Amino acid sequence: MGTIGERIRSVRKRRGLTQQGLADLAGVSASLIRKLEQDARRDVRLETLRKIAVALKVPTTSFMAQHDSESADERTRDLWAPVRRALYGLDSPPSEAPTREGLGSALEASMPLWKQDRYSQVATMLPRMLRDADTLVTADLSARHVRGRLLHLVGWLMTQTRQFDEAEFALSRAMDDMNDPLDAAATISTHCWLLLRQGQLNEARQMATHWADDVEPRISRATPHQLSAWGWLLLRSSAAAIRDNRPGEADDTIRLARTAAVAMGGDLTPDEDFLRTFGPITVAMKRVENAMVEDRPDKVIQLSQTIPVTDLRPTSNNRNRHLLDVAEALRRMHRHGEAFEILQGVRHDAPEWMTNQRYARDILKGIIGKRRTLTGEMRNLADFVRLEY
Structure with missing residues (x-):
């Protein structure tokens, strides 16, 4: 298939475009196209590849085979080193025999930390919990459900912090422990999100579609668990399709x-599992995300005005990502002050989440990039998100 650069150059020539012509259609610089075709740039973002794919009228995945996703930085990997050791079973078993009730209670007690993205505190608790879970399952197979739920959360958090190999391992182990199809579907939804963050669009779309077909409920009799599982898989499929330049499929x-969201009757959280929160507001926020991927800042602002974000708890997998989309739309419409205020708000609500968001860094870079002087607040936020400026 050749390198990304060779494939872009080949399609560009078939379309009869110069490098400048392609750059104009894609809304990027001619120097970027030149560097890509010369294989001098390997850190190109998925969103940029999508713009080029749209301009050339091909799926984004035409250019994805060698696309490298950004992984965790050294500071993040140091924080999670003890968790990785426990996840891979490299620690000694606990000296005191754990109990299923004790592990379940510890997991429930830790849930506020997960919901509030307090990563450093979760990181101190997880090694013991993972060791206890493995020890329990060795003696009592009925404890696999608790371990599966724990591993699902670990896989989600490793995806959030861009530790993709560990996320894959945790989610695969979680699936081995799942004996309920709806629990498995929720884990698959997180796995699809992992694939999306890695740029594996075809794999994410196919996995989400396959599982959505398997768990599709009869709407008139569906439970909140069924609607949430089905709805989230559809959202993952839509997210993959829009990034792969398949807007019709994404809309469908x-x-x-x-x-499913309307049948839910409101945004609900089955079994108090925040990863399964689903309803009309969740879908509305994902529609905004799709509009941002399509580079429609006007549509993002229009749609966002109907979403009551002030009524939602600050959760990283929904509200905060939505706010970043709104901030980026405002930035692209040159409303930099409003965009900056949103970034400041997200920092206040979810500081540990924000430091793991390349998206936030890119938005801030766009805000301050051409300014001759920066305010103290701008320098402070740039340092906080580890932006080189």
């Missing part, structure tokens, strides 16, 4: 997700 799947 998100309409189905809205059907």
Whole structure:
């Protein structure tokens, strides 16, 4: 298939475009196209590849085979080193025999930390919990459900912090422990998100579609668990499709997700599992995300005005990502002051989450990039998100 650069150059020539012509259509610089075609740039973002794919009228995955996703930085990997050791079973078993009730209680007690993205505190608790879970399952197979839920959360958090190999390992182990199809579907939804963050669009779309077909409920009789599982898989499929330059498919799947959300009757959290929170507001935020991927800042602002974010708890997997989309839309419309205020708000609500967001760094870079002087607040936020400026 050749390198990304060779494939872009080949399609560009077939379309009869110069490098400048392609750059104009894609809304990027001619120097970027030149560097990509010369294989001098390997850190190109998925969103940029999508713009080029749209301009050339091909799926984004045409250019994805060698796309490298950004992984965790050294500071993050140091923080999570003890968790990785426990996840891979490299620690000694606990000296005191754990109990299923004790592990379940510890997991429930830790849930506020997960919901509030207090990563450093979660990181101190997880090694013991993982060791206890493995020890328990060795003696009592009925404890696999508790371990599966723990591993699902670990896989989600490793995805959040861009530790992708560990996320894959944790989610695969979680699936081995799942004996309920809806629990498995929720884990698959997180796995699809992992694939999306790695740029594996085809794999994410196919996995989400396959599982959505398997768990599709009869709407008139569906439980909140069933609607949430089905709806989230449809949202993952839509997210993959829009990034792969398949807008019709993305629209179809998100309409189905809205059907599930309306039947839900509101945004609900089955079994108090925040990863399964689903309803009309969740779908509305994902519609905004799709509009941002399509580079429609006007549509993002229009849609966002109907979403009551002030009524939502600050959760990283929904609200905060939505706010970053709104901030980016405002930035692209040259409303930099409003965009900056949103970034400041996200920092206040979820500081540990924000430091793991390349998206936030890119938005801030766009805000301050051409300014001759920076305010103290701008320098402070740039340092906080580890932006080189």
